[in-house]
Amino acid sequence: xxxxxxxxxxxxxxxxxxxxxxxxxxxxxxxxxxxxxxxxxxxxxxxxxxxxxxxxxxxxxxxxxxxxxxxxxxxxxxxxxxxxxxxxxxxxxxxxxxxxxxxxxxxxxxxxxxxxxxxxxxxxxxxxxxxxxxxxxxxxxxxxxxxxxxxxxxxxxxxxxxxxxxxxxxxxxxxxxxxxxxxxxxxxxxxxxxxxxxxxxxxxxxxxxxxxxxxxxxxxxxxxxxxxxxxxxxxxxxxxxxxxxxxxxxxxxxxxxxxxxxxxxxxxxxxxxxxxxxxx
Numbered sequence: 566x567x568x569x570x571x572x573x574x575x576x577x578x579x580x581x582x583x584x585x586x587x588x589x590x591x592x593x594x595x596x597x598x599x600x601x602x603x604x605x606x607x608x609x610x611x612x613x614x615x616x617x618x619x620x621x622x623x624x625x626x627x628x629x630x631x632x633x634x635x636x637x638x639x640x641x642x643x644x645x646x647x648x649x650x651x652x653x654x655x656x657x658x659x660x661x662x663x664x665x666x667x668x669x670x671x672x673x674x675x676x677x678x679x680x681x682x683x684x685x686x687x688x689x690x691x692x693x694x695x696x697x698x699x700x701x702x703x704x705x706x707x708x709x710x711x712x713x714x715x716x717x718x719x720x721x722x723x724x725x726x727x728x729x730x731x732x733x734x735x736x737x738x739x740x741x742x743x744x745x746x747x748x749x750x751x752x753x754x755x756x757x758x759x760x761x762x763x764x765x766x767x768x769x770x771x772x773x774x775x776x777x778x779x780x781x782x783x784x785x786x787x788x789x790x791x792x793x794x795x796x797x798x799x800x801x802x803x804x805x806x807x808x809x810x811x812x813x814x815x816x817x818x819x820x821x822x823x824x825x826x827x828x829x830x831x832x833x834x835x836x837x838x839x840x841x842x843x844x845x
Contacts, residue, residue: 568593572701577709583661583716587708589701591651599645601817601828602635603783604776606736607656608670609635610680612688614696619647620677623818632680632688634666636673637767639776641817653695653704659732659766663722665715674767686711724765727751731762731770739781740774741802778802779816782809786821790829794821 572589575581585607591614602609602620610633611618617629621643629647637659662670680688691711698704723729731747747770748755762770778801785797798809813821 570701572705574702574705577713580709580712580716583658583664584712585656585658587705588654588656589652589704590654593650599643601819601824602642602644603780604638604641604816605656605780606637606777607658608637608662608673609633610655610657610665612653612655612692612695614651614653614692616648616650618644618652620644621646622675622677628677630677630679632692633677634673634680635677636662636670636675637773637776638675639768639772639816642677653708655708660723663724665712669724669765671764671767674763725761727753727758728762728765731758732766732773735770735774735777739801740776740778742774744770744774775812775816779812782813782821786825787829790825797821 570589570591570593574587576584576587599619599621611630612632613630617631618633619627619629620633620635621627623640623643627643627646634657635642657665659670662668662673666673682688694707695704698707724732730751734742734747734750744759745755748758751758753761759769759771762768762773766773768776782797782801785792785800794809795806798804798806801809803809803812810820813819813824817824819827
């Protein structure tokens with residue numbers, strides 16, 4: 566039987582500063598070919614529950630990881646080309662990077678690294694415990710429990726208030742605020758803000774704004790695939806549809822229409838399942 570399971574849980578309220586959704590996936594049948602891992606506001610941790618996961622930067626060979634963390638990036642990676650068929654993905658906020666990995670996300674920008682330790686125990690042990698847990702909600706429970714235990718007594722580090730403000734403004738406006746305006750709001754020069762922002766998050770404010778607007782466009786197309794691209798461009802502040810298409814080529818490596826043809830059937834598979842709430 567061929568098919569695809571896609572399980573999503575919104576994390577425990579105490580974890581939401583550090584964690585976006587938890588996602589579980591499983592394929593049945595022949596391994597999928599390469600597909601796109603799009604840039605977003607999150608760092609990503611993937612714990613394979615099967616064979617190592619293959620990932621490649623554009624024009625680079627595929628590397629394989631049993632447990633991998635990737636920092637913020639501004640171009641799509643290619644995922645697949647391996648027998649991997651199941652895993653859990655954590656969407657980590659920049660604050661979560663400091664809490665879970667002990668370093669600002671800027672240290673991981675545009676990198677993919679093996680994870681040796683996770684949640685205070687070896688990544689191998691976490692993977693083995695997850696593989697021994699048969700049900701997705703129990704696997705999510707386990708990850709949340711480990712996170713809550715790991716962070717219970719440790720204060721979560723945070724970047725300077727000015728940087729947190731700039732990041733939050735970019736997120737809230739989907740990249741709709743200019744760098745000069747951000748600099749004025751925090752009382753820094755544009756150059757100083759750009760340098761400090763990149764050191765903290767790994768992207769400049771201008772590039773982060775592009776990624777956040779692109780992320781909003783992706784979400785809207787997933788939710789409403791029949792949206793006219795010209796309307797989408799106007800809604801999100803692109804100059805026109807041609808501008809939107811150029812941005813997609815630069816970030817995703819293809820046009821919006823090509824992405825919708827190749828990826829939307831994958832991300833909207835009828836067998837996906839939302840796992841509501843938290844078991845903790």
